[in-house]
Amino acid sequence: MQAIMIKEFVKDLSELQPSNVSLPKPKGAQDVLVKVTHVAVTHVDTLYARGLHQNNKRHMKPPFTLGTEFSGIVTSAPSSRHFRPGDRVFGGDSAYAEYISLDEKLLRKVPSSWSNVQACAVGASGAVSYGSLMVMGKLKAGETALILGASGGLGVMAVQIAKAVGAKVIATVGSKEKAEVIRRIGADAVVNYKDANWEDQVKALTDDGEGVHVVYDAIGAIESSLKCLRYRGRVVIVGFVARDGDIEKIRANRILLKSASVIGYRFGEDGRRLGAQQTESVWEGFMKLVNEGSITPVIYNEGEYNGLHTIPRAMSDLLAGKTVGRSVVTITEESKIETAKTKL
Ligand SMILES: NC(=O)c1ccc[n+]([C@@H]2O[C@H](COP(=O)([O-])OP(=O)(O)OC[C@H]3O[C@@H](n4cnc5c(N)ncnc54)[C@H](OP(=O)(O)O)[C@@H]3O)[C@@H](O)[C@H]2O)c1
Numbered sequence: 001m002q003a004i005m006i007k008e009f010v011k012d013l014s015e016l017q018p019s020n021v022s023l024p025k026p027k028g029a030q031d032v033l034v035k036v037t038h039v040a041v042t043h044v045d046t047l048y049a050r051g052l053h054q055n056n057k058r059h060m061k062p063p064f065t066l067g068t069e070f071s072g073i074v075t076s077a078p079s080s081r082h083f084r085p086g087d088r089v090f091g092g093d094s095a096y097a098e099y100i101s102l103d104e105k106l107l108r109k110v111p112s113s114w115s116n117v118q119a120c121a122v123g124a125s126g127a128v129s130y131g132s133l134m135v136m137g138k139l140k141a142g143e144t145a146l147i148l149g150a151s152g153g154l155g156v157m158a159v160q161i162a163k164a165v166g167a168k169v170i171a172t173v174g175s176k177e178k179a180e181v182i183r184r185i186g187a188d189a190v191v192n193y194k195d196a197n198w199e200d201q202v203k204a205l206t207d208d209g210e211g212v213h214v215v216y217d218a219i220g221a222i223e224s225s226l227k228c229l230r231y232r233g234r235v236v237i238v239g240f241v242a243r244d245g246d247i248e249k250i251r252a253n254r255i256l257l258k259s260a261s262v263i264g265y266r267f268g269e270d271g272r273r274l275g276a277q278q279t280e281s282v283w284e285g286f287m288k289l290v291n292e293g294s295i296t297p298v299i300y301n302e303g304e305y306n307g308l309h310t311i312p313r314a315m316s317d318l319l320a321g322k323t324v325g326r327s328v329v330t331i332t333e334e335s336k337i338e339t340a341k342t343k344l
Contacts, residue, residue: 001020001021001022001023001097001098001099002018002019002020002021002097002098002308003018003019003021003065003096003097003098003308004016004017004018004019004065004066004067004096004097004308004311005019005021005063005064005065005066006048006049006062006063006064006065006066007062007063008062009049009050009051009056009062010049010050011050013046013049013050013312013315013316013319014312014316015312016049016066016311016312016315017309018096018308018309021065021097023099024097024099024100024101025101026101027101027103028103029079030079030080030103030104030105031101031102031103031104032074032076032077032080032083032089032101032102032103032104032107033074033075033076033077033099033100033101034070034072034073034074034075034089034091034099034100034101034102034107035072035073035074035075035098035099035332036070036071036072036095036097036098036099036100036331036332037070037071037072037073037116037120037330037331037332037333037334038070038071038072038116038117038120038328038329038330038331039067039069039070039095039096039120039311039328039329039331040068040069040070040095040120040121040123040153040326040327040328040329041305041311041314041315041318041326041327041328041329042068042069042123042125042153042318042326043152043153043239043241043318044068045066045067045068045096045315046315046318046319048060048066048068049066049315052245055268064094065094065095065096065097066094066096066311067093067094067095067096067097068092068093068094068095068123068124069090069091069092069095069120069123069124069125069326070090070091070092070093070095070100070120070123070331071088071089071090071091071110071116071117071119071120072088072089072090072100072116073086073087073088073089073116073334074086074087074089075099077104080104081104082104082107083104083107083109087109088109088110088116088119088334089107089108089109089110090107090108090110090116090119090120090122090123091106091107091108091123091124092106092123092124093106096308096311097308098308098331098332105276108283108287111287111290111291113293114297116334117297117299117302117328117330118297118299119297120326120328121153121297121298121299121325121326121328122157122290122295122297122326123153123326124267125153125154125156125157125326126157126161126286126289126290126295127267127279127282127283127286128154128157128238128265128267129154129155129157129158129161129216129238129286130157130161130282130285130286130289131265131267131270131282132158132216132236132238132265132267133145133158133161133162133165133214133216133236134161134165134285135265135282135285136234136236136263136265137214137216137234137236137263138214138234139162139165139167139213139214140165140166140167140213141165141166141167142166142167143167143168143212143213143214144167144168144169144170144206144207144212144213144214145158145162145167145168145169145170145212145213145214145215145216146170146171146172146202146212146214146215146216146225146228147159147162147169147170147171147172147187147216147218148172148193148215148216148217148218148219148221148224148225149172149217149218149219149238149239149241149242150171150172150173150182150187150190151171151173151174151178151181151182151324151325152218152241152325153325153326154218154238154239155171155182155216155218156181156182156185156298156324156325156326157295158216158218159171159182159185159186159187160185160186160289160294160295160296161286161289161294161295162214162216163185163186163187163188163294164186164289164292164294164295165289167213167214168188168206168207169186169187169188169189170187170188170189170190170191170202170205170206170212171187171189171190171191172190172191172192172193172198172202173190173192173193174192174193174194174321175192176192177324178324179192181298181324181325185296185298189205191205193219198224199224199227199228202228203227203228206230210230210231211227211228211229211230211231211233212228212229212230212233213230213233213234214233214234214235214236215228215229215233215234215235215236216236216238217235217236217237217238217239218238218239218241219239219240219241219242219243220237220239220240220241220242220243220247220248221242221248222235222237222248222250222262223248223250223251223254226250226254226255226258226260226262229258229260230258231258231259232258232259232260232261233258233260233261234260234261234262234263235260235261235262235263236263236264236265237262237263237264237265238265267279267282270282297325297326298324298325298326299325299326299327299328300317300322300323300324300325300326300327300328301323301327302328303330304327305327305328305329305330306329306330307329307330307331308329308331310329311329314327314329
């Protein structure tokens with residue numbers, strides 16, 4: 001089969017190429033073999049490929065198969081209690097491959113109302129954003145949430161989660177076109193982060209002008225977040241997209257002056273350190289919103305990318321700021337998979 005392997009980190013993403021590798025073998029008794037139909041292109045993948053992510057020091061060292069989010073169809077699940085061949089599934093693991101073998105605990109069934117493309121676009125982003133806003137940020141109905149990086153794969157989930165739980169949602173994006181999309185998925189107000197006074201605009205949009213209760217920061221703008229925050233507000237640090245590796249040093253008195261809580265959140269590490277139950281309860285919270293119909297997957301130019309060889313182009317479009325929501329690459333069309341007859 002074909003896969004994008006990282007044998008050594010690349011300098012330029014255009015160097016990424018599929019190569020022939022063996023079919024994955026089960027590592028444990030509960031492993032399930034999945035024919036991958038779609039993979040997502042995320043900011044994290046662009047960092048993993050170049051060795052620029054904090055996980056590259058420990059968890060993601062070459063050689064490894066690139067990719068994080070995927071959807072597919074189960075082709076073999078001999079000892080699984082939950083999955084059978086033909087089940088449509090999605091999950092997060094080394095996904096840029098035609099097949100993936102992984103523990104059933106890392107898989108979820110695609111909700112019947114979603115296509116595989118939609119499930120792939122949501123991936124773990126819904127759960128990450130739910131954990132950030134609800135578990136760490138303790139966002140409540142009637143409060144105001146500010147979503148920084150709202151047009152990203154995680155951000156489009158955060159906007160909808162905050163709205164679904166009854167918060168007023170203010171979002172930041174970088175263009176009028178993206179603002180339109182973000183309004184359509186539920187933001188009450190959208191501010192362009194390229195405006196010099198965007199933090200003042202955010203404060204002015206809050207009911208009493210005192211600032212927001214919770215900031216969801218996926219871009220790495222903590223000083224700005226503190227400016228937008230009301231007294232005793234909470235900032236949840238989710239990511240650093242806007243920093244280009246230069247992580248912000250903040251003045252600690254800004255935290256004290258507002259009696260603010262600044263909280264980091266690392267979804268994957270929570271799972272590794274606090275156990276599967278912690279991750280499961282976050283997923284349950286998010287899937288409840290999905291089942292209530294509160295979450296719409298946002299896919300950038302559906303059908304634009306076909307085949308593993310289009311991943312470098314999808315990554316280049318992402319880094320150029322062309323995308324909104326998640327870019328999804330088709331690996332195998334669902335209609336071409338005949339699970340019952342598949343011989344491996
Ligand atoms: N904490 C966790 O457990 C966890 C898990 C997964 C990912 N992450 C992190 O979460 C972050 C977001 O991931 P993602 O997949 O959503 O990324 P993404 O799809 O690339 O989205 C990036 C967002 O950042 C905005 N942005 C880019 N440059 C900016 C700038 N200079 N100023 C302000 N906004 C800017 C973009 O806005 P425009 O497009 O509107 O310009 C876009 O909304 C990444 O840092 C990722 O590593 C964290």
